[in-house]
Amino acid sequence: MTEGFRVVEPGLLTTIQDMGRAHAVAAGVPPGGAMDRFAHAAANLLVGNHRSLATLEGTLIGPRLAAARHCLLAITGADLDPRINGAPAPTWTSLSLEEGDELSFGARRGGARAYVAVAGGFIGDRWLGSMSTNLMTARGGMHGRALIAGDVLAIGETAWEAEAGRTLAPDARPRYSEHTLFAIEGPQAGRLVSESRRDLFNAAFTVSHDSNRMGYRLQGPGLEARGEELLSFAVIAGAVQLPASGQPILLMADHQTAGGYPVVAVVVSASMPVAAQLAPGDELRIAETTLADALAMRAAQRSALDSLNS
Amino acid sequence: MPRPRSTARVRIQVHPLGDTALLAQLGSRLDTALNTRAIALAAALKKRRDVRQALAAHGTVTVQFDPDQITLDALATAIRRLATRRPPLEEPGRLHRIPVVYDGPDLEEVATELHLSRRRLVELHAAPIYRVFLVGFVPGWAYLGPLPEELVLPRRKVPRTRVPAGSVAIAGQETGIYPLESPGGWHLIGRTSVRLFLPDSDPPSLFRAGDRVKFFAATE
Numbered sequence: 001m002t003e004g005f006r007v008v009e010p011g012l013l014t015t016i017q018d019m020g021r022a023h024a025v026a027a028g029v030p031p032g033g034a035m036d037r038f039a040h041a042a043a044n045l046l047v048g049n050h051r052s053l054a055t056l057e058g059t060l061i062g063p064r065l066a067a068a069r070h071c072l073l074a075i076t077g078a079d080l081d082p083r084i085n086g087a088p089a090p091t092w093t094s095l096s097l098e099e100g101d102e103l104s105f106g107a108r109r110g111g112a113r114a115y116v117a118v119a120g121g122f123i124g125d126r127w128l129g130s131m132s133t134n135l136m137t138a139r140g141g142m143h144g145r146a147l148i149a150g151d152v153l154a155i156g157e158t159a160w161e162a163e164a165g166r167t168l169a170p171d172a173r174p175r176y177s178e179h180t181l182f183a184i185e186g187p188q189a190g191r192l193v194s195e196s197r198r199d200l201f202n203a204a205f206t207v208s209h210d211s212n213r214m215g216y217r218l219q220g221p222g223l224e225a226r227g228e229e230l231l232s233f234a235v236i237a238g239a240v241q242l243p244a245s246g247q248p249i250l251l252m253a254d255h256q257t258a259g260g261y262p263v264v265a266v267v268v269s270a271s272m273p274v275a276a277q278l279a280p281g282d283e284l285r286i287a288e289t290t291l292a293d294a295l296a297m298r299a300a301q302r303s304a305l306d307s308l309n310s
Numbered sequence: 311m312p313r314p315r316s317t318a319r320v321r322i323q324v325h326p327l328g329d330t331a332l333l334a335q336l337g338s339r340l341d342t343a344l345n346t347r348a349i350a351l352a353a354a355l356k357k358r359r360d361v362r363q364a365l366a367a368h369g370t371v372t373v374q375f376d377p378d379q380i381t382l383d384a385l386a387t388a389i390r391r392l393a394t395r396r397p398p399l400e401e402p403g404r405l406h407r408i409p410v411v412y413d414g415p416d417l418e419e420v421a422t423e424l425h426l427s428r429r430r431l432v433e434l435h436a437a438p439i440y441r442v443f444l445v446g447f448v449p450g451w452a453y454l455g456p457l458p459e460e461l462v463l464p465r466r467k468v469p470r471t472r473v474p475a476g477s478v479a480i481a482g483q484e485t486g487i488y489p490l491e492s493p494g495g496w497h498l499i500g501r502t503s504v505r506l507f508l509p510d511s512d513p514p515s516l517f518r519a520g521d522r523v524k525f526f527a528a529t530e
Contacts, residue, residue, distance in 0.1 A: 022363050025365060028515060187333045229464070230338070232453060234372035236327055263327070
């Protein structure tokens with residue numbers, strides 16, 4: 001473990017994330033982890049890491065980081081206009097930095113969350129098997145909080161270094177600009193009145209401003225479900241809950257582990273990277289798909305990542 | 311020929327949750343026997359290599375699986391087969407005795423709504439040994455029940471945006487303790503100094519599903 005970067009400016013909300021702490025949900029702890037698992041895994045693979053090592057997740061406004069030593073890094077996910085020493089830097093590509101080089105970000109051009117991986121991985125506090133930052137409990141990552149100016153980011157040792165200039169082909173990257181989330185009916189979809197079922201899978205929704213890593217409130221036509229109150233059950237990221245207000249909530253990485261609201265749809269795994277790249281104010285649609293199509297989309301994403309695994 | 315066991319007649323519904331998870335529903339009532347079965351089913355499923363996570367709730371199990379190793383239909387069939395097994399005799403869960411100062415901001419209103427004196431309300435709440443049906447929602451929160459029938463009432467119409475940690479609350483057929491300051495829609499009848507979320511332990515929760523909880527009235 002060595003000093004890798006000094007945080008010059010933290011950005012809006014930059015946190016250390018890995019694949020989360022799935023087993024901690026039995027104690028009510030959110031699973032957490034990178035919101036966009038595809039971008040997170042791709043960034044790691046581009047620099048020769050295992051896909052589960054910790055990356056930085058920058059939100060809307062990226063950080064400004066000064067390299068304390070030579071390293072190999074990759075930036076994936078949202079296009080937040082990354083720059084090396086002020087000059088535009090390519091995304092989805094491994095880049096070599098020398099001591100004193102500065103990584104910064106400019107204006108948001110598309111997407112919401114950019115991932116920075118470094119060869120060896122970022123090192124943060126490990127809590128319940130994961131370095132992911134959990135803001136609610138103030139645990140994991142950089143002492144359970146977002147980065148602040150002056151933080152020093154440690155990075156792990158590498159046995160070998162992948163080469164600079166490795167890239168993920170543009171057609172293998174998720175189409176973040178297509179704001180359609182494919183979903184399968186949820187267990188309580190039958191509770192929706194018929195107009196609401198139609199609206200759920202046809203109408204446009206807007207990600208509200210009180211959306212965060214726990215979930216997105218979706219503003220659109222009010223939806224109505226009928227039936228008795230449910231006993232709470234364990235939920236997953238991608239579940240679309242419908243509270244009595246009629247405004248659905250899409251659960252994201254830091255979701256509450258159980259809930260008693262009807263789950264009227266579940267966004268399929270291959271659409272979650274696109275969901276992770278939506279920002280407050282963005283418009284989206286939920287489109288019904290089949291299990292077979294969902295698995296085909298999933299397989300396509302996996303083979304895109306596998307192409308980097310050599 | 312031996313007659314088939316009545317337990318073979320469990321009707322279990324399996325719903326997809328997207329492409330990598332499913333919800334197995336054993337029943338929809340608040341029922342200890344049902345919860346015991348759900349916990350046993352989750353434990354059996356966790357041993358499978360194609361299952362990533364299985365979490366029991368009141369009468370359901372949420373299962374995350376690897377679709378590269380098993381299809382949803384094949385897993386649903388396996389779950390129906392597992393659910394016909396007689397659940398193992400459950401060891402009595404650990405018993406926690408929790409001191410409560412019954413001075414919650416909703417105590418008066420709840421007593422009025424239920425046509426009970428404050429004293430009777432406290433007696434009723436502190437009388438049963440509750441079961442931990444599941445731990446979930448926020449870190450360390452446990453759904454405890456069933457409440458005595460006299461105490462059953464719906465959630466608050468307008469949830470609070472801020473409930474202090476340690477608040478003891480009731481809603482529906484259940485009671486619980488807010489482990490962290492959080493928003494909440496349950497009726498606050500008291501408070502406890504016992505810590506439920508233990509971030510430096512693994513698991514980080516005082517309560518586990520199947521545990522038993524007895525409240526007693528305390529003064530500070």
